[in-house]
Every structure is written in structure tokens, then in C-alpha cells.
Amino acid sequence: MTDPSNDTTPHRLLVIDGHSMAFRAFYALPAENFATATGQHTNAVYGFLTMLLTMIRQQQPTHVAVAFDLDTPTRRSEEYAEYKAGRSETPQEFYGQIDLIVKVMEALRIPTITLDGFEADDIVATLATLSEDAGWETRVVSGDRDVFQLITDRTLVLYPKKGVSDIPLMDAAAVEEKYKVSPAQYPELAALVGETADNLPGIPGVGPGFAAKWLKEYGDLDGVLANADKITGKKGESLREHMDNVHRNRRLNALVRDLELPVTLEATTLEQPDREQLEELFDALEFNRVRQRVFDTFDERLGTTTEPAQDDVTPDFTVADSAQQVNDFLAEHGGELLGVYAEITGPEMVAKRKIPVPGDYGTVTGVSFAADDAGLFVDLTSDSAAAKAARDALADPALDTAVYDVKSIIKAFGSTASIDGVQDDALISAYILQPDRRSYELSALVEGYLNANLDTGETPAAGQQALDLDGAEEESKAQQRAHDAVRAAWMIRRLSQVFTPAVIERGAQQLLQNLEIPLAVVLAELEFAGVAIDEARLGELLQQFSDEADAAQESAWAANDGEKVNLGSPKQLQVVLFEKMDMPKTRKTKTGYSTDVDSLNDLLERTGHAFLQNLMLYRDATKLKQTVQGLKDAVAEDHRIHTTFSQTTAATGRLSSLNPNLQNIPVRTEAGRQIRDVFTAGTLPTGEQTQLLTADYSQIEMRIMAHLSEDEGLITAFKDGEDLHRFVGANVFDVDPQDVTSEMRSKVKAMSYGLAYGLSSFGLSKQLRISVDEARELMSAYFDRFGAVQTYLRDVVKQARKDGFTETMLGRRRYLPDLTSDNRQLRDMAERAALNAPIQGSAADIIKLAMLGVQRELTEQQLRSRMILQIHDELILELAPGEEEQAERILTEQMSSAIELRVPLDVQVGRGRSWNDAAH
DNA sequence: TATGGAACGTA
DNA sequence: CGTACGTTCCATAG
Known part of the structure; x- marks a missing residue:
């Protein structure tokens, strides 16, 4: 062996x-x-x-x-x-x-x-x-x-x-051991025995044992066949009768x-x-x-360090310890686009839970610059002259740079440096090019786009190793650190050189340079600002929801014969509901039967069991409690919550909010409004009390649909400024607007919104609890009246299938390869995404434009009021005293004129001491 | 300890 | 069998 x-x-x-x-x-x-x-x-x-x-x-x-x-x-x-x-x-x-x-x-x-x-x-x-x-x-x-x-x-x-x-x-040896023939002879044996799997019958009654014995006796298959007459008994007879099989088998099993x-x-x-x-x-x-x-x-198998390509060698670099060295580098290379990498440590993580300490954005400990064949590293942990020169360079609008994740850099610098001259942000460029990527980590981009590794085993030139034994180790560590930073900057530069032509070719340069990159800077300001929190009230709410959850839990357990199931475990609930209580089976999930709220309501209707009601109460209270606890944990030392907006998460172009997510704070229930009441207007450093101003686009997605479809009926509805759903309801049900009942209105409202998501008649019927036939009639009545909408939606998918992508009003693309999938479910999902992406994405484009306008005006008019939150179609500002009217005007104007549509953009504003108050 | 599913909040 | 998200918990895999 x-x-x-x-x-x-x-x-x-x-x-x-x-x-x-x-x-x-x-x-x-x-x-x-x-x-x-x-x-x-x-x-x-x-x-x-x-x-x-x-x-x-x-x-x-x-x-x-x-x-x-x-x-x-x-x-x-x-x-x-x-x-x-x-x-x-x-x-x-x-x-x-x-x-x-x-x-x-x-x-x-x-x-x-x-x-x-x-x-x-x-x-x-x-x-x-x-x-x-x-x-x-x-x-x-x-x-x-x-x-x-x-x-x-x-x-x-x-x-x-x-x-x-x-x-x-x-x-x-193994073949011989098992079959008693040599490997070369194995097919001869197989020819005699046959192969059932291939439907190749051999000699009936003859197995591998006899076959091997014969082969040994007569030398090979030809020998066996030539001597067939000599073989006696049933098996010999069988052999003579089935010689054709053997010949055929041998021909076929020869490779x-x-x-x-x-x-x-x-x-x-x-x-x-x-x-x-x-x-x-x-x-x-x-x-x-x-x-x-x-x-x-x-x-x-291959070794993590692949042979570096000829052109994949980090350029020689200088570790600057004087301003002169920084300036010399810039004098020589400042004329070309420089890759810039900021070495950022932290932020500190809250123990166990892997979220950053509220308000900690990390620190920039070093910065590197890379040209085509030269690099520079500057340590920023001390206030050296070199550090100052590096900071000045970063703030210089005349120095063209390509960076990675400018928002994080701005946040880590805090007030210690400013950034200008950013021509490209590799993070954002990558997002523009591929908005549905799973990872935008620098290392992933380097591997994906440059076919190289960010992290190589490369060590800087050995010549740097001093003989001084004490200093040698530290020296080489510092050298390695500089090398890694320069390599990162160099990779960022190379990425930018790949991305920029691709972005230009796509016609998305405006989107990148005039929208997304400036927006990153604005978002940093929003995150710095944060929103003030009434911590005392937050604590009370936590107690309140906690008590409610406990009470509901006790009642639920009581209704379960006192048996203490974990109400948060779908698996345990399944045992109680479907085995112990023997309730009718609900919708299937991957792991069993659903216990979601729709299913529970269904079961409650059928069984009226008290356990179900209390379970739902427990769910509600627990959810609220968790939300409140999450907010509490996120309050920073300044008594404010500083969320992080992710600019590269949502494939449609929307922002997302995390640590904590402030875009999913409850609003529909009384409890939700109580939570929104703890988001308050803060106090300025001067001690002055501010106010909150909220402004949201009303029905922006429907307006975009009216604009894109050019549907006359829908456009008229918006231009007349009357109640949209009433107008649509009047058309669909063929009655006068004043005769539209609230039931008609809510049906039409659900349908209108559903259309932008690719809602089916089945889905509509389920949501409205009506028959599929009725839902289908509703939709066909809608499309009779608003035919251009139907045409538009069909054309969007058709065009997307042809192009392979959808596009928003500002040319933001989303690729949907599954539109041509053989898998129907995948294809249907892609079609719905194709319907939705231009609408949701254009809405995202518009509010992003508005944010830039608002920020610009606040700065130009030198107001102290500031933008603090964005919730997809809503902006929230914190107003300095005396600026209320001016700020409101800016907000309304910038939002409604962010883009010109075939219908007006309606903006609703409100002011108050809390988010809840301001919304009314 | 890390990962996925279920559930549920928002636009 | 309606899009887009983030967070939480539990259960599972390791």
C-alpha cells in the first residue's frame, strides 16, 4: 500500500x-x-x-x-x-x-x-x-x-x-485480496459475472468465486472460453450457453x-x-x-500565500518622522491620486455583547499614503510635526485621494482632523457597482477585484533589522505595521483604479461623487449628533413592559395546567399546542408548524384557548421590553443614542440603521408611541432647550409609481391633492369619492401599496381576508382604471430581464440574475424584487438628495439646528431656539424640491418636545 | 462559541 | 404566494 x-x-x-x-x-x-x-x-x-x-x-x-x-x-x-x-x-x-x-x-x-x-x-x-x-x-x-x-x-x-x-x-493487493484476480484481469472476471447495475447479465449461476477460479486455472478469459468444454456441471453448461454475454460484457467493460x-x-x-x-x-x-x-x-493545500504576481509587491515606503518627509512625499506624488488608509483601533466593545461602547468611534492611530510606486506611513498616536503635516494633507481639498469607508475615518478622527479631497471611497464604489454583495470588507474587495491578498506574509526589507538586539524586535514590529498600512493604501488605490472606470461606464459617477460620497460625510454628522433620550422615562417603560411580560407569562402557564414552558421557544410551543393541546396544525415552517401571530390568531378563533391570548400578550410585552432594553444599553454618556447608518447594506439604495436600529421603533400601537416619547429634544451646550422637527414624504412610493408609469389617472389624483386612496377607491368601485366607505378605502390602500411589491391576488386575498376571486376582481378593476400602472410594472420586469438589472431615477442599478432562472420560485422572487427596486430605490435617491440639500442650507444659513435621523421617508431635525421657522422652511423646501416629478412631492411636518409629539 | 431559523418591529 | 431591513431569542453544531 x-x-x-x-x-x-x-x-x-x-x-x-x-x-x-x-x-x-x-x-x-x-x-x-x-x-x-x-x-x-x-x-x-x-x-x-x-x-x-x-x-x-x-x-x-x-x-x-x-x-x-x-x-x-x-x-x-x-x-x-x-x-x-x-x-x-x-x-x-x-x-x-x-x-x-x-x-x-x-x-x-x-x-x-x-x-x-x-x-x-x-x-x-x-x-x-x-x-x-x-x-x-x-x-x-x-x-x-x-x-x-x-x-x-x-x-x-x-x-x-x-x-x-x-x-x-x-x-x-486489495483487489487481489477481494476478488482473487489481478486488477488487469478484473474486467475478465466482471465479464463472466456480469454487472446488474449496467443491465449486463453474465453467466447465470456463476459468481466471482468460480469466475476467479476459472481464470486462474486457464490463465485468462480467452483460456476459459477456449476450454469451456472442459468445465463440467451446471456452471460449465451455463458458461457454454452464455458465451455471447461474456464476449459482449468484455467489449463493453473495457475502458x-x-x-x-x-x-x-x-x-x-x-x-x-x-x-x-x-x-x-x-x-x-x-x-x-x-x-x-x-x-x-x-x-x-496550496498555502495561504500564493506567489505574489509581478505587479503585486507593496511599494517601497518611508516611515515619516518629520514634517519634511511628509511634504517631500506629497511634493513628489501629490499630483496623482493617492490611496489613503487610516489605521483605526477600537471602538471598545461592551463586554460579552459585541456592540461598541456607545459614543466610542475608535481612534485613528496612523495613516498611510500610497502612490503607484511609493508609500508613506505616519504614526498619529503622538502630536508630532509629521502627524500634523499628515493631518493637513488629509484636510487639503487639492490633494486627490481614494479612501476606504470615509464615514468611519471621519468618526474616528472626531474633531482631531478633517477630510477633504476625497475623489473615491472604495467601500461606496463597490456598493454602487454591486449593491447586493455579502461583504464589502477591504480584504474581500482586494481578493474579489484584484485577485490579490490584502494581508500577505510579506515582511518589509530585512535590511531594516538592526543588530541592536533590544530595539530589533520593536523596530521590526513598527516596520511591519507601516508596511501593512501602506499595502492597504496601495490596494485602495488599485481598487479605485478598477472601480472608477466601471462607475463611469455605468453612468453612475454623479451618483457616487455628488450623492453617496457627500452623503457619507453628512451621515457622520447625524451619527455624531445622535438623539437625546429621556432615560428616566425609559427606565419606567422597561419596568412596565417587564411587569406586563411577567403577568402574561404567569397567565399563560396557568392556562397550560401550570406547566412552565418557555414561551420564547417555538419548539416547546409546538409541543404544547399541537401535541399536548392537540390543536389544528398551522402553516408549515422548516422546523415544524408556525406559531407566528397570524397562526396564533387563527388558532384562537378556532379553539378560544386562553393560553393563546396570554402567549400573544407575552410576545407583545417581551418584544417591547427587548426594544426598550436595547435602547437603554445604547445610551451614551451624553445621554443620547448615536445609531450607525449603513450606507452599503440595502440592495435597493436605502440606508439601514444599526447599534441600535432606530428605523424600526414601534409606532402603530400605544406602547410604541410611549417608546417614541422617550426620544426627545435635547439641551444645547448653552443650556437652551431644543425642539424636534419631523418631516416625512407622504406616499412617496405611490408618487414615484405615478411618475414612472405616467398614468394619467394617478397623476390627476396627486395633482388634485385630494385623498389618494379615496380617489382610487372611487375609480375602482365606480362610486363618487364621498361614497367611498372606509372598508373600500382600506382595501384599495392595501392593494396600491401591494402593487409596488409584486403582490399577487392570492396575497391580497390573504391580507384582506377576502376570496381570491374577489381579490382578482379588485385588481382587475384597478388596472382597468389605471392601465398605465399595469403596463409599467410589466415593462419594468421585461426590461430587467433583458438588461439583467433594474435602475432607479438616478441610475442606481440592481442586478437580478435570477430573472432568467429555471427555478420558478427564484424567478418569481426576482421579478418581485425587480418591480420594487426602482420604486423603493428612487425614493431612497430622493431623500438622499434632500438630505444633502438640507445639510447644505443649514450650513450656509449658519444655523445651529441639525439633522439627527433618517427613517427611509422621514427626516428628523433638532431645532435650536429661534430657528424653528427657518429650519422648517429649509426642510420642507429641500425635501419637496429634491427632484422634479410629474406629481408634486408632499411633505408633512410636525414639531414637538419628543419624536412622538412632533409626529402629531 | 458561532450560526441559522423564527418571530416581529419599521418604511 | 408582498419589497427592503436589524435584533432578539432559541436550538443546533462544534
């Missing part, structure tokens, strides 16, 4: 019979446990992948290839029509998984080989032969025993015993070893996978656990 760890041979090819192994994987793993949200089964893909990883780890190949069958006739089926006949239909769940495996192999940069007229095992045999001839080691992975004939000293077979985890290595393959051996070299593609695929397949294993395996 060859020791697989004995890696003295430079080349080792792993060649896999893809179809055979995919099938093994499929049957080894339960299909029902491996499916994506969209119903695509993935058990074969998963099994195949884990098998591949195991093989790579165990066998340490330098080359890998996978062969697949085609669905076309092969030499075998041509010769013998019944070949593989009688096999049961390929199961539905297997369908499509081969394609997925091929895609995964593509992303792994492992060649997949098919050849018209030939099956995978012929390809495998040819590759193994080429490898053998080249003097390489070979490992063949296949569940087909025919490959045993390939075994030599250097070519071994991995034949799965069961599943894909137990795959022992078969060498000549073709000299095919013309479309790839060379060299092309099977194991390479670094395409991480981007792989991430995307794994996202779609919902492979998360295996993802890291894939990367680890390849890293381990």
Missing part, C-alpha cells in the same frame, strides 16, 4: 467520475434535509463537495479533474441498446444537482470534462493513462468497479464502500484509454478557487458550514 502522505512525487492527479460520485452522494444523504429556501435540493452537491474535500486532504493532489457523462448516446448504448436499461427513473431531486456541481467545480477552478459519445469512465481511464505515462501518481475516485482495471503501482482507486465518507483506497480530450494534463493543476464566484454560489446553495472548510482545505 502506498503511503498517501509520502509526497515524494511532484505530481499527483486526482480524477473523479463525477456522475458516479454524485449519485453515491445523493443516495447517501437524505434529500429532504438538504434543500434551499427555494426548494432546490442540494444533498448530492453537498455530499460531492465534502467527498472532494476529504480526497484533497487525504491524497494531497497537485492536479484534479472531474469527468461527467452526457445525455447523448455512447459507444456502449450504440452497441447494446439495453445498456443500463431497467434502471429506475432518475429521482426528481437529483435533477439539476449535476449542473450545480459543475458550477461549484468552475468556481473551484477544477476542470470538468465531458465527451460526446463517451461516458465518464472512459474519460477517467484516458486521464489516468496520460498521468501514468507522464510518470505521475494517480488517484481515481469512482463507484464503478470497472476502474479497477486501471490500477498499477502508481495508480490507485478510491472506491466508496458506503456513502461518501467511507472511501477506502484500493491497490492491486477506452486513448480518447482525444479537450484538456491537457497541465490544465488540471489545482489552483486557488474563484472566491467571489464561490461565495455567490454558496450563498445561493445556503452552504455556510462547508464554506469555511472549502477555503481552509484549499489554503492548506
